[in-house]
Amino acid sequence: MEEQVEQVVSMPRLGEKAPEFEAPTTHGVLKLSDFKGSWLIIFSHPADFTPVCTTEFMAFAQLYPELKKRGVELLGLSVDSVTSHIAWIRNIEEKTGVKIPFPVIADLNKDVSMKFGMVHPGQSKTETVRCVFVIDPNQVIRLILYYPLTTGRNMDEILRVIDALQTTDANKVATPANWRPGDMVIVPPPSTQEMAEERLNQGYECVDWYFCKRKL
């Protein structure tokens, strides 16, 4: 009888330290710890020289100045070689004029992509899906997005969540659905009955005691 062995891959979760790695990139060998102290977005793409990935790389390159203003570094990844990455990056610049300013991991042995749960066999056994990991300056994973092979990512959303996370950290507040910088933020709900009674008289804009907003 043929025995089937199902491999259980552990995937990093929100609030956990991002797994350390050392990997060849288009900017030399980099470790995760090289980015300590900066926000970092690690994103994977399925393969070099493919159309959706090319649009995403161009979009990430265009987003990069806004990310730098927010103290965020970018690090790409796919299961391709450094030589392939270099050729593709040069091709993008030659054909579109867009220069790719961030490093890209060459994860040929899938060491990094397996640590981060970027290979989803239901989508592809050999390529990484479109993952986004937002890692804070303490190297804790703060946000994870997964997109399928067929769907390019939304850069506005990536920038929006960076703004939301940084606003949350700086002001000890939460952000409502579709929040944008400048919008009102949500005050953490009261944790005692006394605080609940006081909440409605604290000058916030309240729907009820548990749901109050304020301006920053």
Added chain:
Amino acid sequence: MPCVSPDGKPTESRPGMLRDLREGKTSAAAVAAAADMPLYRVRSGLRDLTEADYVSESDGSYSLTEQGTGAVP
């Protein structure tokens, strides 16, 4: 970008890092600020230069070795 080429010499694009160390910058953060480079690139570059014996490191403080001093333009 690697700071040491396959022939073991510092790459032409990174003389500033060695110069900054000679001028008294001792931490990766100070070199990054002086060179206007991302901190991750300086950390990676200093690691390359340390492995190639152009730089020595002790408790996060970097200094030029004899070979490194000789390589500063």
